[in-house]
Amino acid sequence: MRLLAAICAFCAVANMASAEVAIRIAYLRVETSRPPTLSNLDPIPDDLGLAGARSGLKENATTGRFLGHLYELEEVIVSEGEDTLEAARTALASTSFILLDAPASTQKAIADLAEAEDAILFNTSSGNLSLRDSDCRVNLLHTIPSDVMRTDALVQFFVKKRWSDFVMISGTHSADKLYAAAMKRSLTKFGLELRAEKIWAFDADMRRNAAQEVPVFTQEFGDYDALIVADEVRDFGRYILYNTWEARPVAGSEGLTAVTWAPVVEQWGAAQLQTRFREEQERPMEPQDYAAWAAMRSIGEAVTRTNSSNPQTLRTYLLSDTFELAGFKGRPLTYRTWNGQLRQPIPIVHPRAMVAQAPLEGFLHQRNEMDSLGLDKPESQCKAFEE
Amino acid sequence: MPPLKLAPLFLALSLPVHAGEIWVTNEKDDTISIIDTDTLEVVRTYETGERPRGITFSKDFSRVYICASDSDTVQVMDPETGKILHDLPSGEDPEQFVLHPDDRHLYIANEDDAITTVVDTETRKVVAQIDVGIEPEGMAVSPDGKIAITTSETTNMAHWIDTETQELFANTLVDSRPRHAEFAKEGTELWVSSEIGGTITVFDVATQAEKAKISFDVPNIHPDRVQPVGFEFTPGDTHAFVALGPSNHVAVVNGETFEVEEYILVGRRVWHMAFNADHSRLFTTNGVSGDVTVIDVGSRKPIKSIKVGRFPWGAAFRP
Numbered sequence: 293m294r295l296l297a298a299i300c301a302f303c304a305v306a307n308m309a310s311a312e313v314a315i316r317i318a319y320l321r322v323e324t325s326r327p328p329t330l331s332n333l334d335p336i337p338d339d340l341g342l343a344g345a346r347s348g349l350k351e352n353a354t355t356g357r358f359l360g361h362l363y364e365l366e367e368v369i370v371s372e373g374e375d376t377l378e379a380a381r382t383a384l385a386s387t388s389f390i391l392l393d394a395p396a397s398t399q400k401a402i403a404d405l406a407e408a409e410d411a412i413l414f415n416t417s418s419g420n421l422s423l424r425d426s427d428c429r430v431n432l433l434h435t436i437p438s439d440v441m442r443t444d445a446l447v448q449f450f451v452k453k454r455w456s457d458f459v460m461i462s463g464t465h466s467a468d469k470l471y472a473a474a475m476k477r478s479l480t481k482f483g484l485e486l487r488a489e490k491i492w493a494f495d496a497d498m499r500r501n502a503a504q505e506v507p508v509f510t511q512e513f514g515d516y517d518a519l520i521v522a523d524e525v526r527d528f529g530r531y532i533l534y535n536t537w538e539a540r541p542v543a544g545s546e547g548l549t550a551v552t553w554a555p556v557v558e559q560w561g562a563a564q565l566q567t568r569f570r571e572e573q574e575r576p577m578e579p580q581d582y583a584a585w586a587a588m589r590s591i592g593e594a595v596t597r598t599n600s601s602n603p604q605t606l607r608t609y610l611l612s613d614t615f616e617l618a619g620f621k622g623r624p625l626t627y628r629t630w631n632g633q634l635r636q637p638i639p640i641v642h643p644r645a646m647v648a649q650a651p652l653e654g655f656l657h658q659r660n661e662m663d664s665l666g667l668d669k670p671e672s673q674c675k676a677f678e679e
Numbered sequence: 680m681p682p683l684k685l686a687p688l689f690l691a692l693s694l695p696v697h698a699g700e701i702w703v704t705n706e707k708d709d710t711i712s713i714i715d716t717d718t719l720e721v722v723r724t725y726e727t728g729e730r731p732r733g734i735t736f737s738k739d740f741s742r743v744y745i746c747a748s749d750s751d752t753v754q755v756m757d758p759e760t761g762k763i764l765h766d767l768p769s770g771e772d773p774e775q776f777v778l779h780p781d782d783r784h785l786y787i788a789n790e791d792d793a794i795t796t797v798v799d800t801e802t803r804k805v806v807a808q809i810d811v812g813i814e815p816e817g818m819a820v821s822p823d824g825k826i827a828i829t830t831s832e833t834t835n836m837a838h839w840i841d842t843e844t845q846e847l848f849a850n851t852l853v854d855s856r857p858r859h860a861e862f863a864k865e866g867t868e869l870w871v872s873s874e875i876g877g878t879i880t881v882f883d884v885a886t887q888a889e890k891a892k893i894s895f896d897v898p899n900i901h902p903d904r905v906q907p908v909g910f911e912f913t914p915g916d917t918h919a920f921v922a923l924g925p926s927n928h929v930a931v932v933n934g935e936t937f938e939v940e941e942y943i944l945v946g947r948r949v950w951h952m953a954f955n956a957d958h959s960r961l962f963t964t965n966g967v968s969g970d971v972t973v974i975d976v977g978s979r980k981p982i983k984s985i986k987v988g989r990f991p992w993g994a995a996f997r998p
Binding site: 351354355358359561564567568593596597616617618622623624660661662 | 790791793812813814832833834835836838847850852854855856874875876877901903904925
């Protein structure tokens with residue numbers, strides 16, 4: 293394991309023998325190459341996700357202090373080209389709880405390891421729909437929303453605004469394509485459709501000439517209610533706003549976005565979580581940080597309530613009616629029993645404020661309004677969770 | 680025309696003898712709105728520090744204490760003039776507090792610091808700081824002054840503080856996001872509301888054991904939106920009025936059977952409340968709609984909405 297960087301964080305809590313309940317949690321990140329983007333205005337933090345896990349660990353430890361529960365975080369970073377499954381096996385030898393920051397295919401492979409059979413894995417990074425659908429795994433829960441939860445949220449907003457005529461510009465990266473597919477699925481779900489789509493395949497440097505290229509590029513769309521941008525790698529989208537031929541709102545990956553979490557979320561006590569995170573981690577909390585935090589806190593909540601570190605006991609509790617996570621989104625968060633997805637409201641934001649929070653008023657559901665976002669029970673092809 | 684001249688005098692005499700005021704902190708206006716409990720109108724508005732939330736009066740009502748959360752201080756105001764007399768050291772981000780029956784010590788929840796601070800209001804010094812769970816908020820002191828309670832929103836506990844030693848002697852779990860705590864029935868019961876859990880847990884104080892759990896079922900409102908926060912008891916603790924947050928209702932709970940008897944529609948995101956002098960009227964702060972609902976306690980009907988500042992939060996009565 294010479295290639296593996298395993299760090300014991302918060303070694304102060306490493307004295308685990310004396311506690312009534314001691315629980316070790318691993319955070320496993322698989323480094324992947326990111327496509328180059330036109331602008332480097334928003335560097336991706338080195339501790340993306342990890343910072344959320346650390347923050348959640350600290351909260352768990354505070355509660356644990358009063359109950360004799362000790363928590364420990366092991367941070368595992370797998371560089372490109374290293375053996376991911378070997379790293380996962382090593383982590384699984386000492387813990388049954390792993391927060392995963394890895395591509396969907398890697399997460400599936402880890403979940404399929406014999407060593408992971410009784411483990412609880414948390415997907416904190418991938419919005420890939422198939423992981424909640426036919427490719428779901430019984431030992432893999434998801435604290436990051438699926439792409440479709442986010443596009444459903446945005447489309448609920450479109451419906452509410454009575455916008456009906458949409459055009460889309462899509463990027464060429466696989467994440468862009470998945471997002472575009474999710475958006476089309478959501479439009480169909482809520483009875484809307486996409487009138488036209490154009491692919492952004494330019495290699496020009498838009499910082500210099502967005503003002504010339506974008507108007508012409510968008511001119512042939514004609515008039516529409518909103519322009520959707522599918523640019524999940526954040527390459528060209530930022531240059532579309534205010535440069536379109538028609539003066540219309542931009543939504544999707546840029547402009548009006550539906551997100552897991554954003555610095556502008558302040559209601560429901562969120563301001564406290566934001567302040568706490570910013571003070572501890574010295575930067576704002578990003579969606580992946582929130583997902584890792586929620587996974588860590590889910591484990592903490594389950595340990596607190598069951599007084600156990602047994603994975604089977606905790607799993608049963610996590611998927612039961614009695615589990616609820618106070619996730620600073622105004623409603624108790626729970627896991628969907630058919631695919632392990634954490635139900636959660638989705639903030640719809642622009643960089644300066646939250647515009648709305650889905651599920652929007654009026655989108656009813658027989659079970660839970662939050663199930664109007666993402667794969668509902670009858671839609672999901674996930675069979676692994678059926679007893 | 681002597682009879683007409685007498686009319687105003689007659690009206691003045693017919694007013695209830697227990698005239699008073701409800702003081703409401705406006706979280707996002709940095710002000711206090713003062714409502715006359717007879718005319719049901721805002722009669723004065725005073726400026727405060729940033730983000731005022733918790734508010735309470737000294738026993739003789741000669742001082743009002745205000746948690747100015749974002750100014751990181753507890754302000755002491757002369758209620759006659761609205762003048763800030765001085766600030767008390769409070770620890771960071773004071774949200775809620777409670778005045779000890781000795782009329783001298785304030786127990787303050789420091790939301791951002793996971794600490795309960797005890798301040799002597801006479802010497803203006805911090806007497807003790809007690810480590811509690813994350814995001815402490817609800818504060819209560821037993822009528823005999825021996826026990827102080829802090830509830831922590833993220834740790835989901837009621838922390839029991841021995842006021843003699845200023846140390847924790849028990850920590851009891853409650854449902855998610857506990858917000859408010861009150862002792863009842865001469866200090867034999869402790870009630871704690873859980874906002875996200877949607878419940879009130881009733882503890883037997885002698886044993887710190889859970890005695891009852893109250894849940895709420897507001898017709899036609901999804902249970903997720905039923906979020907109990909502040910609550911107040913009627914005299915004799917026969918009933919509790921419970922603010923249910925974004926369900927926009929106040930529940931009336933029977934103090935003996937723990938059953939909910941009624942739901943009263945109020946303004947949006949109801950937080951806290953205060954009674955008038957004879958407990959015939961209840962004033963609720965409604966954060967999102969920026970108003971105060973006046974409830975007639977006898978008939979359990981809302982009778983008026985009074986516009987106050989932005990995001991009204993705390994409420995306190997002054998004769």
